[in-house]
Amino acid sequence: MASNHFVASIDIGTDKIALLAADIEDDGNLRIIAHNHCPSNGVRQGSLFSIDELTKTLIRLIEQTRKSFGIKVELVRINFSDTHLTCSEGKGKVSINEVVSPEDLDSVLESAMAMSTPTNKEKLHVIRKKFTINENDVVDNPVDMEAEVLESKVHIVTVSSSSVRKIENCLKQSDLEVEKIVLNSIAKSQAILTQEEKDSGVCLLDIGAGVTSYSIFNEEGIVRSGVIAIGGDEVTKDIAYAFETSLEEAKRLKENYGTAKSSSLNEEKFIIFSQEASKNERQLSSFELSEVIEDSYCKIFTLLKNELKHHNLDGVIKSGFILCGGGSEIHSIKELVRDFFSKRVKIGKIQRARISGLEAILTDYKYAGAIGLLLHEGDLSKAEINESNSSKSVIDKIRNVIGVNF
Numbered sequence: 001m002a003s004n005h006f007v008a009s010i011d012i013g014t015d016k017i018a019l020l021a022a023d024i025e026d027d028g029n030l031r032i033i034a035h036n037h038c039p040s041n042g043v044r045q046g047s048l049f050s051i052d053e054l055t056k057t058l059i060r061l062i063e064q065t066r067k068s069f070g071i072k073v074e075l076v077r078i079n080f081s082d083t084h085l086t087c088s089e090g091k092g093k094v095s096i097n098e099v100v101s102p103e104d105l106d107s108v109l110e111s112a113m114a115m116s117t118p119t120n121k122e123k124l125h126v127i128r129k130k131f132t133i134n135e136n137d138v139v140d141n142p143v144d145m146e147a148e149v150l151e152s153k154v155h156i157v158t159v160s161s162s163s164v165r166k167i168e169n170c171l172k173q174s175d176l177e178v179e180k181i182v183l184n185s186i187a188k189s190q191a192i193l194t195q196e197e198k199d200s201g202v203c204l205l206d207i208g209a210g211v212t213s214y215s216i217f218n219e220e221g222i223v224r225s226g227v228i229a230i231g232g233d234e235v236t237k238d239i240a241y242a243f244e245t246s247l248e249e250a251k252r253l254k255e256n257y258g259t260a261k262s263s264s265l266n267e268e269k270f271i272i273f274s275q276e277a278s279k280n281e282r283q284l285s286s287f288e289l290s291e292v293i294e295d296s297y298c299k300i301f302t303l304l305k306n307e308l309k310h311h312n313l314d315g316v317i318k319s320g321f322i323l324c325g326g327g328s329e330i331h332s333i334k335e336l337v338r339d340f341f342s343k344r345v346k347i348g349k350i351q352r353a354r355i356s357g358l359e360a361i362l363t364d365y366k367y368a369g370a371i372g373l374l375l376h377e378g379d380l381s382k383a384e385i386n387e388s389n390s391s392k393s394v395i396d397k398i399r400n401v402i403g404v405n406f
C-alpha cells in the first residue's frame with residue numbers, strides 16, 4: 001500500500017485542480033509543505049467524464065509537484081461531487097436505566113446506523129450527530145448522564161457506486177491511491193466553518209464552475225448537503241450568449257469587470273471587448289454586463305431556493321449563508337445573496353487554528369477545498385467503515401471519533 005510521510009489532498013474541480021501536501025506537526029496541527037494547481041480536464045459539472053484526460057492532467061500535476069517541492073505524492077484524499085447524492089437521517093432510541101452507559105451508547109448508535117443502501121449506491125459518509133436525552137437536551141457525550149430515554153441520529157450521504165469506482169480507477173491509472181473520498185461541501189465546511197457558526201444554523205454555499213454545492217448545519221450537526229448542476233460557468237455562458245463573445249472572452253469580462261448586484265453600481269463604465277464574429281473591438285456598458293450576470297446568478301439561487309423549500313430548510317438557516325468557491329469572488333455577491341434570500345451573508349475564510357502555511361495559499365479560494373480535505377475528520381467514511389469491519393467494530397470507531405473514553 002502506498003504511503004506518504006505527509007498528508008496530501010487533491011481538489012478535482014470543473015475549472016481547476018488544486019493539490020496540497022502538509023506535514024503533521026507534534027501538536028497534531030498541519031503545516032502546508034507543497035502546493036500546486038492547474039486547469040482541469042475531463043471533468044464536467046463536477047463529475048468525471050474522461051478518465052484519460054483527467055489521468056494525463058493528474059500525472060502532469062504530480063510530476064510538476066515532485067520537481068518543484070521534492071515530494072512524490074502517492075496517497076491522496078480527494079473530493080467528490082454527485083448531483084444525485086441522497087442524504088438521509090438514521091435515528092436510534094433506547095430506554096435508559098438511571099444513567100447512560102457505554103453499552104447504551106453502542107446500542108443507540110447501532111440502531112441509528114442500521115439502514116440499508118440500494119445495490120447501485122454506497123454510503124460515502126456516516127456522520128454522527130449530537131445525542132438527545134429525555135427528548136429535550138442535546139448533548140455531545142451522554143455517558144454517565146442521568147436519563148430515561150437516549151436518542152441518537154446519524155447523517156448518511158449515499159452516492160452512486162459507479163461514480164466512486166470511476167474516480168478510484170482514474171486515480172489508480174495516475175499511480176495514486178485514494179486515502180479517502182469526501183463530499184466537496186463537507187470538506188470545505190471543515191476548512192471554513194467554526195463550531196459556533198455550525199451550531200447557530202448556517203448554509204455553506206460553494207459556487208464552483210460546473211456545480212454549486214451546499215451543506216447545512218444546525219446545533220445537532222449536519223442537516224443536509226446537495227449539489228445543484230450549475231455554477232459560475234453558467235454565468236460565463238450567459239455573458240457569451242448576450243454579447244456574442246467567445247467563452248474565454250466572457251470569462252474575462254465576468255472576472256475582471258463583473259458585478260453580481262447591478263443596483264450596487266454607482267456609475268456606468270464602458271468596457272472594451274471583442275465579439276466572436278467580428279475582429280473589431282466593441283464597447284459594452286458595465287450596467288448591461290451586470291444585469292446579465294445578476295440574472296444568471298439568480299437562476300442558480302432560484303434552484304437552491306426551491307430545494308431549500310422542498311426540504312423545509314429555510315427555518316434551519318437562522319444565521320444565513322457563508323459563501324465560498326470561485327463564483328463567490330465576484331463583486332457584490334454578498335449583497336445579491338442577502339437580498340435574494342433575505343438572510344445574513346458572509347464570505348468564508350479558512351480557519352487557521354489547525355493549519356498553517358503561506359498566506360497566499362490560505363487566502364486563495366482555489367485551495368479551500370484541498371485544505372478542507374487535509375483537515376477532514378470526524379465521520380465514518382466508507383474506507384473507515386471497511387477498516388472497522390475488518391478490525392474494530394463500527395461503534396469502537398465512532399467512540400474514537402467522538403472522543404468518548406471507556
Ligand SMILES: Nc1ncnc2c1ncn2[C@@H]1O[C@H](COP(=O)(O)OP(=O)(O)OP(=O)(O)O)[C@@H](O)[C@H]1O
Nearest residue numbers: 013014015016208209210211232233325326327329
Ligand atoms: N473574480 C471572479 N469573479 C467571478 N467569477 C469568478 C472569479 N474568479 C473565479 N470565478 C469563477 O469561479 C469558477 C471557478 O471556481 P472554482 O475553482 O471554485 O470551481 P471548481 O472547483 O473548479 O469547479 P466545481 O466545484 O464546480 O467542480 C469559474 O466559473 C470562474 O469563472
Ligand SMILES: [Mg+2]
Nearest residue numbers: 013014208369
Ligand atoms: Mg469546486
